Amino acid sequence: MTTRLTDDSGTAAVEVRGLVKHYGATKALDGVDLEVRQGTVLGVLGPNGAGKTTLVRVLSTLVRPDAGSARVAGYDVLRQPRQLRRVIGLTGQYASVDEKLSGRENLYMIGRLLDLSRGAARARADELLERFSLTEAAKRPAMQYSGGMRRRLDLAASMIGQPAVLYLDEPTTGLDPRTRNEVWTEVRRMVTEGATVLLTTQYMEEAEHLADELTVIDRGRVIANGRVAELKAKVGGRTLQITPSDKAQTAAMAAAIGAARLDGVAGAHADEAEGVVSVPILSDEQLTAVVGLLGAHGFGIAGIGTHLPSLDEVFLAITGQKADGGKGADPATAAGGDTDADMEGGTPALEKKHEVEVRV
Ligand SMILES: Nc1ncnc2c1ncn2[C@@H]1O[C@H](COP(=O)(O)OP(=O)(O)O)[C@@H](O)[C@H]1O
Numbered sequence: 001m002t003t004r005l006t007d008d009s010g011t012a013a014v015e016v017r018g019l020v021k022h023y024g025a026t027k028a029l030d031g032v033d034l035e036v037r038q039g040t041v042l043g044v045l046g047p048n049g050a051g052k053t054t055l056v057r058v059l060s061t062l063v064r065p066d067a068g069s070a071r072v073a074g075y076d077v078l079r080q081p082r083q084l085r086r087v088i089g090l091t092g093q094y095a096s097v098d099e100k101l102s103g104r105e106n107l108y109m110i111g112r113l114l115d116l117s118r119g120a121a122r123a124r125a126d127e128l129l130e131r132f133s134l135t136e137a138a139k140r141p142a143m144q145y146s147g148g149m150r151r152r153l154d155l156a157a158s159m160i161g162q163p164a165v166l167y168l169d170e171p172t173t174g175l176d177p178r179t180r181n182e183v184w185t186e187v188r189r190m191v192t193e194g195a196t197v198l199l200t201t202q203y204m205e206e207a208e209h210l211a212d213e214l215t216v217i218d219r220g221r222v223i224a225n226g227r228v229a230e231l232k233a234k235v236g237g238r239t240l241q242i243t244p245s246d247k248a249q250t251a252a253m254a255a256a257i258g259a260a261r262l263d264g265v266a267g268a269h270a271d272e273a274e275g276v277v278s279v280p281i282l283s284d285e286q287l288t289a290v291v292g293l294l295g296a297h298g299f300g301i302a303g304i305g306t307h308l309p310s311l312d313e314v315f316l317a318i319t320g321q322k323a324d325g326g327k328g329a330d331p332a333t334a335a336g337g338d339t340d341a342d343m344e345g346g347t348p349a350l351e352k353k354h355e356v357e358v359r360v
């Protein structure tokens with residue numbers, strides 16, 4: 001389990017070709033190609049029902065594809081499932097810990113299953129409990145943990161064996177912002193330590209924080225891929241939001257930006273009720289130019305912020321249609337809000353039935 005991939009030549013740690021998995025009429029995977037280069041994070045971005053979990057299950061040898069091939073760390077999912085399982089770590093959309101055992105016992109047990117000595121398993125458990133702010137709760141049974149604590153315990157469990165390839169299936173859906181940040185820090189640390197990560201997410205912001213490259217999927221198909229910056233450029237970069245010191249100046253500010261016709265700045269939108277001017281920008285230079293222009297015109301600025309395109313905006317830009325195809329809830333919120341309590345509620349009922357407990 002402590003195996004590291006020895007090949008550092010930038011080859012693919014995960015290689016997926018023409019992967020197909022149908023459930024009756026549902027094309028969960030409809031010919032997916034993707035690659036995760038070794039030592040990098042690939043973000044698989046897609047709305048609910050896009051096929052993300054199915055992909056992770058195929059790559060974990062839990063679901064057999066109808067067609068196509070996949071190799072992880074050089075092992076074929078169909079022909080070498082046992083070897084493959086030894087080099088991967090998996091964190092599902094919900095915790096797969098033993099309810100009756102304490103957090104510490106859970107981690108210790110997994111360490112022992114992975115052939116760590118008693119001392120090493122204890123040390124690793126304590127180290128991970130500390131990392132995930134679970135030390136205080138270490139002795140309580142997992143059934144008493146909040147949703148966020150379970151998620152952290154689950155992540156810690158997947159990291160015990162220092163897997164070469166880690167799958168994180170919506171690791172932060174339903175977590176509060178603080179816990180989300182902790183998870184992000186840990187994922188980055190794993191990558192620094194040499195892991196390759198395939199991360200599924202519904203959040204553009206998460207992809208932005210963690211992923212080197214992105215594969216956007218929808219209804220079992222890859223609809224875009226590339227480096228995060230490239231994809232963002234395609235989508236139209238960021239939105240600059242400026243709050244004037246004097247709310248009454250909102251419209252005048254937007255008009256001044258529009259009239260200046262700055263290079264690459266199409267225009268500005270004034271929200272007079274909120275007192276905010278929004279400007280789509282593609283570069284830092286444009287941000288500087290807009291702010292400079294406002295200064296030159298003598299406008300007072302109380303606040304400046306930029307916001308990244310949401311998954312919705314990404315989809316709109318790439319496909320010309322909404323991420324949910326007009327049916328169902330807003331994909332950014334459908335999987336649960338920002339509280340621990342929402343986490344369980346966000347798991348689609350379908351997935352619950354097919355839960356497989358895996359400890360790699
Ligand atoms: N075991 C299953 N049986 C039937 N349909 C399934 C099963 N697993 C997934 N699906 C369907 O396949 C599609 C993709 O699901 P999933 O991979 O869970 O998407 P995501 O993880 O991106 O939300 C959805 O339409 C889902 O309802």
Ligand SMILES: [Mg+2]
Nearest residue numbers: 052053054093
């Ligand atoms: Mg899923």
